[in-house]
Structure formats: structure tokens, C-alpha cells
Amino acid sequence: MIQRNKLVLGNKTIKDITEDICAPIESYPSKGWLGLLTGALFILVFYIIILGFVIGKGMGLLGVNHPNAWGTMIVTFVFWIGIGHAGTLISAILFLFRQKWRTSVARTAEAMTVFAVMTAGLFPLLHTGRPWLDYWLFPYPNQRGPLWVNFRSPLLWDVFAVSTYATVSIVFWFVGLIPDFATIKDRAKNKIRRTVYGALSLGWRGTARNWSHYEMLYLLLAGLSTPLVLSVHTIVSFDFAVSSLPGWHTTIFPPYFVAGAIFSGFAMVVTLMSLVRIGVPEFKNYITLDHMEVMNKIIMATGLMVGYAYGSEFFIAWYSGNPYEKYVFFNSRAFGPYAWSYWTMITCNVLIPQVFWSKAARRSIPVMFVVSIFVNIGMWFERFVITVTSLHRDFLPANWGNYAWSFWDGAILFGSFGMFLTLFLLYLRFFPAISIAEVKPVLPVGRDTKGGHH
Amino acid sequence: MAQRGLGGIAGIWTDEHAVVKAAAMTREKGYTKFDAITPYPVHGMEEACGIKRSWIPYVTFLAAMVGLLSGLWLTWWTSAVNWPINVGGKPFFSLPAFIPIMFELTILFAALCSVGALFYVTKMPRIDPPTIDPDLSSHKFAIFIPQNDTGYDEAKIQSFFKELGAVEVKKVAEF
Numbered sequence: 001m002i003q004r005n006k007l008v009l010g011n012k013t014i015k016d017i018t019e020d021i022c023a024p025i026e027s028y029p030s031k032g033w034l035g036l037l038t039g040a041l042f043i044l045v046f047y048i049i050i051l052g053f054v055i056g057k058g059m060g061l062l063g064v065n066h067p068n069a070w071g072t073m074i075v076t077f078v079f080w081i082g083i084g085h086a087g088t089l090i091s092a093i094l095f096l097f098r099q100k101w102r103t104s105v106a107r108t109a110e111a112m113t114v115f116a117v118m119t120a121g122l123f124p125l126l127h128t129g130r131p132w133l134d135y136w137l138f139p140y141p142n143q144r145g146p147l148w149v150n151f152r153s154p155l156l157w158d159v160f161a162v163s164t165y166a167t168v169s170i171v172f173w174f175v176g177l178i179p180d181f182a183t184i185k186d187r188a189k190n191k192i193r194r195t196v197y198g199a200l201s202l203g204w205r206g207t208a209r210n211w212s213h214y215e216m217l218y219l220l221l222a223g224l225s226t227p228l229v230l231s232v233h234t235i236v237s238f239d240f241a242v243s244s245l246p247g248w249h250t251t252i253f254p255p256y257f258v259a260g261a262i263f264s265g266f267a268m269v270v271t272l273m274s275l276v277r278i279g280v281p282e283f284k285n286y287i288t289l290d291h292m293e294v295m296n297k298i299i300m301a302t303g304l305m306v307g308y309a310y311g312s313e314f315f316i317a318w319y320s321g322n323p324y325e326k327y328v329f330f331n332s333r334a335f336g337p338y339a340w341s342y343w344t345m346i347t348c349n350v351l352i353p354q355v356f357w358s359k360a361a362r363r364s365i366p367v368m369f370v371v372s373i374f375v376n377i378g379m380w381f382e383r384f385v386i387t388v389t390s391l392h393r394d395f396l397p398a399n400w401g402n403y404a405w406s407f408w409d410g411a412i413l414f415g416s417f418g419m420f421l422t423l424f425l426l427y428l429r430f431f432p433a434i435s436i437a438e439v440k441p442v443l444p445v446g447r448d449t450k451g452g453h454h
Numbered sequence: 455m456a457q458r459g460l461g462g463i464a465g466i467w468t469d470e471h472a473v474v475k476a477a478a479m480t481r482e483k484g485y486t487k488f489d490a491i492t493p494y495p496v497h498g499m500e501e502a503c504g505i506k507r508s509w510i511p512y513v514t515f516l517a518a519m520v521g522l523l524s525g526l527w528l529t530w531w532t533s534a535v536n537w538p539i540n541v542g543g544k545p546f547f548s549l550p551a552f553i554p555i556m557f558e559l560t561i562l563f564a565a566l567c568s569v570g571a572l573f574y575v576t577k578m579p580r581i582d583p584p585t586i587d588p589d590l591s592s593h594k595f596a597i598f599i600p601q602n603d604t605g606y607d608e609a610k611i612q613s614f615f616k617e618l619g620a621v622e623v624k625k626v627a628e629f
Contacts, residue, residue, distance in 0.1 A: 202579035217571075
């Protein structure tokens with residue numbers, strides 16, 4: 001019989017689990033954390049200033065022009081939304097599949113989801129050009145008729161999908177945190193901590209009856225989040241696929257986007273987890289090399305799916321015999337003015353993850369860190385390629401023009417990381433970064449010599 | 455300060471399996487209002503305490519149906535009744551295009567109402583509820599028998615808990 005690997009290393013008792021996970025919250029922050037937070041805050045302030053200019057002066061600061069009406073804002077929106085998908089996959093889909101290894105990474109992956117969606121959500125709001133009128137996106141009774149939103153538009157579906165996704169992700173994450181907040185409250189030595197975490201715990205008491213309802217709710221939320229997360233990137237892909245532009249108008253888009261989202265999201269989880277393991281060495285017993293290896297396998301599997309989608313698009317462009325479709329792929333995308341971005345994407349997303357065929361590479365933190373950074377870069381370029389190469393040469397050569405990338409495009413992309421990292425670093429310091437109540441039940445996994453707990 | 459809960463006797467265990475066994479024995483003794491307090495959901499505890507399956511899924515289903523119908527109603531009424539606008543010659547009531555909205559509202563209503571149901575049934579949010587022992591959210595397990603339970607007898611329960619291997623038995627003023 002195959003012996004299962006231990007999910008928690010270091011012969012921990014359940015008391016040790018509480019203490020290890022609460023330690024970063026209850027001790028004075030390390031110099032490394034303070035340094036990183038200072039850096040992230042600088043980028044955040046820079047971002048706020050840049051956004052101030054973009055709102056004050058207008059969208060014209062960015063490189064959007066005719067015919068490239070969509071640019072950095074949309075590209076970066078899809079990038080960040082995609083990042084979020086891995087968190088929901090880990091917390092909901094792997095929960096339904098009873099993948100016990102998910103417990104120690106689920107909390108942080110979900111936090112990543114929430115922050116990535118928050119970061120992403122700003123972009124379409126700003127892309128409207130008049131963000132002070134963004135409440136028009138919602139169907140509310142108004143004095144303009146009432147004039148309602150156009151429910152036939154995929155852009156409006158996106159409003160509903162992203163806002164539902166943000167709401168449900170935050171609720172799911174918070175419900176998971178409630179028992180852990182109660183733990184921190186009970187351990188609190190000072191009054192302020194006790195009051196704050198007591199309020200956050202909402203008065204959770206952990207009785208058997210409460211746990212019974214709680215576990216049922218957790219299962220239900222996982223069941224609801226699973227179709228939700230698939231729907232979100234499906235609908236994001238509809239923003240492109242429902243149009244009739246060659247390069248966008250393809251039926252492969254929904255699964256292709258979802259696979260890409262999971263691919264990029266897992267890359268970001270690996271990036272962040274590698275850093276968390278360095279920042280909090282004790283967490284190496286919880287987020288073990290086995291966990292990292294499994295995630296690298298998922299990166300490779302989804303990377304291959306994405307690679308298949310790239311190939312399939314080319315095949316269909318040729319097989320369809322549609323000259324416009326063929327032109328987009330064979331002329332402008334792979335060999336046109338943006339060929340460099342296309343080949344960057346192929347290199348980062350298809351070629352580089354192949355190193356994970358080697359077990360040594362899958363289990364090496366430096367290797368996976370570098371690969372995950374490349375995947376992040378590649379997935380940003382994927383969205384850039386899809387958005388810009390389909391737009392920059394449309395049906396009439398008189399309309400052709402390149403995206404006018406400016407300082408402001410780079411600045412908002414760079415700045416968005418400041419927002420994400422600030423939120424993430426504050427989370428690591430103030431919230432239990434591993435689910436205390438979820439890790440304890442999986443403690444016996446792999447310890448039982450009989451080969452399994454049940 | 456006003457009494458915020460019932461008094462009673464609590465036994466505290468440090469082993470997961472012992473507390474499940476103790477809960478089953480407590481139930482066998484005929485106590486009905488007792489509860490087990492654990493730092494995490496303990497496998498087998500529901501059966502040991504005789505807790506019925508949670509009713510939250512019914513709330514989820516109803517809320518999902520309400521969400522679905524609200525989505526249908528909202529899109530139909532705004533697009534086909536209140537101010538119909540011809541968009542690319544499509545029908546005013548273009549159901550396939552409304553499905554994403556209906557789907558998202560189904561999920562949204564179902565998720566939020568299910569959480570609301572949990573809050574209702576666990577009486578959350580509560581400000582600083584009484585606790586028996588701060589370690590019960592970390593590494594200890596307890597069984598609490600309230601004073602209004604049938605056959606409540608302090609001395610008997612104390613010796614009963616000790617027999618079951620409780621590391622500590624204490625009188626609780628309120629829980």
C-alpha cells in the first residue's frame with residue numbers, strides 16, 4: 001500500500017499548531033516585513049498619484065487610441081482577475097474533491113483571490129473614463145427615464161460576475177476566518193487585541209451544534225463558488241468572444257481563459273508561498289515541499305492546456321479558411337509588429353514550465369520561484385497579445401495603428417502591485433495565514449502506519 | 455451584569471477520541487441539552503451528540519430559486535416592459551443573453567442567505583459571549599451540561615465526567 005506523505009511535518013501537537021500560526025500575529029513584526037511593507041506602501045502611494053492623474057487628466061494619458069480602444073487597463077484587469085482564480089480553485093474545488101493538502105495553503109490563496117479581485121476591480125471602473133459615474137453600471141431606478149442598463153451586453157454580465165465573485169469570495173474567506181479569530185481572541189493577552197479579534201470572531205463559540213451548521217455552510221459555499229469561479233472567467237472571455245473581431249470571436253475562449261486563469265493564479269500562489277516560507281520559517285512545516293510540488297504539477301498541466309489552446313487557435317484559423325482569421329494569426333499575431341510579445345508569451349507559458357517534468361525542479365524553491373515569475377509575465381503578455389494584436393490591424397488597412405504605450409501604462413501596471421502587496425503584507429501580519437481549525441483535523445494524515453486515517 | 459447564559463458543569467478533555475466517546479456516553483445517560491465545545495470540527499462528534507443534519511441547505515435552495523427568479527424578473531421587466539430598447543434587432547426578451555445575470559444572482563442570493571442562516575442559528579454576531587476555558591479554541595475539548603437538563607445533579611455529573619477521563623471538571627457560572 002502507498003503510504004501517504006505527512007501533511008504537517010515536525011511532529012506537531014494541536015497546541016503547537018495554534019502557537020505556530022498565531023506567532024506572526026502575536027510577535028513584533030520582523031525587519032524584513034517592515035522593509036517589504038515600506039516598499040509596498042511607496043508603490044501604493046505612487047499608484048494613487050498616478051491614478052489621480054489618469055482620473056484628473058483622462059484616459060488619453062494611456063496608450064489607448066484608434067483602433068486600439070482597449071489597452072493596459074483591460075489587459076491588467078484580466079491579468080489580476082485570472083490571478084484570483086487559483087485561490088477559489090484551491091479553497092472550493094479542491095475542497096469538493098477532498099484534497100486534504102489544500103488546507104494549509106487555502107487561506108493565503110483565498111486572501112490572494114480577494115486582494116487580486118480588489119486590484120482588478122479598479123481597472124474597468126477607471127477604463128470607463130468617467131469613474132465618478134460608475135454607479136450607472138448598476139440597474140437602479142433613476143430619473144433618466146428610467147433608463148436601464150443593456151442586459152444583452154457581455155460587459156454588463158461582467159459587472160454582475162465580478163461583483164458577485166468579489167462578494168462571495170470575501171464572504172467565503174471571512175467565514176473560514178471566524179473560528180480562527182476566536183482562537184486569537186481567546187489567546188489575547190491585551191485588551192485591544194481581545195476586543196478587535198473578539199469583534200471579528202462575531203462571538204463564535206465552537207459548540208458541536210455550531211460546527212455542524214458551519215461545516216454544512218462551508219460545503220455549500222464551496223459548491224456555490226465552484227460554478228461561480230468558472231463563470232467569472234467565462235464571462236470575462238465573453239467580453240472578447242461575443243464581439244465579431246477575428247482573434248476574439250472563437251468558441252474556445254471560455255475554457256482557454258479559465259485554464260489560463262488557473263495557470264497564472266497558481267504561479268502567483270507559488271511566488272507568494274515561496275516568499276511566505278522564507279518570511280515565516282516555521283510555516284515550512286505546514287506548507288511543505290509536497291504542497292509546492294503538487295502546485296507545480298497543476299502549473300504544468302494547465303500550462304499544457306493553454307499551450308494546446310494556442311495551437312488550436314492556429315489550426316482553426318487555417319482550417320476555417322477565413323482570410324481575416326488567418327491574417328490575425330499568421331501575419332499580425334505571430335510575425336507582425338507585436339511578434340515579440342507573442343513569442344514572449346509562448347516562451348514563458350509553454351516552454352519554461354516544461355522544466356517541471358523533472359521532479360528535482362518541481363521540488364526546488366529557487367527553480368519554481370523563477371518559473372512562477374516567468375509564468376506571471378507570460379500570462380500578462382497573453383492578455384496583451386489577445387487584446388492588442390486583434391485590434392491593431394482591423395479590416396481596413398487605413399485604420400491600422402499601433403498601441404501608443406506610454407509612461408502611464410507602465411506606471412499603473414507597476415503601481416497595481418503596490419496595492420496588492422500592501423494588502424497581502426498587512427494580511428500576513430494581522431490574519432492567521434494558515435487555517436488553524438482546518439489544519440488540525442488533517443494532522444493525523446500520513447502518521448497512521450495503517451496507511452490512512454479512515 | 456445580567457446573566458448571559460446558563461450555569462452548569464463542564465468536563466474538559468485533551469484527547470479528541472476521548473471527548474467523542476464521552477459525548478456518546480453523556481447522550482446515553484439521557485442528557486439532551488448538553489453540548490460539546492471543540493477547537494475544530496471533530497470527526498464523529500455529530501453522531502455522538504445526536505445532532506441532526508443541518509437545515510441550511512434548504513435555505514440555500516430557496517434563496518437560489520429567489521435569486522434565479524429575481525434575475526429573470528429584473529432582466530425581463532427592465533428590457534421588455536419598462537423601457538424596451540431595440541438593440542441590434544434582438545428580441546426585447548432575449549433570454550439567452552439574460553442567463554449570465556440570472557446565474558450570478560442565483561449564486562449571490564444563495565451564498566449570502568446561507569451565511570445569514572448560519573448567523574441566525576449560531577446567534578452571531580454576539581458581543582463577548584462567556585467562555586468555559588480559553589484553551590477550548592486551541593487544544594482542549596469540553597462537554598457542557600446545563601443546569602436545566604433532565605436529571606441534572608452536580609455531584610453525579612462530576613464523578614461521571616471524571617470516570618470518563620476528564621482532566622478537569624468545573625462548575626460554570628454561565629455559558
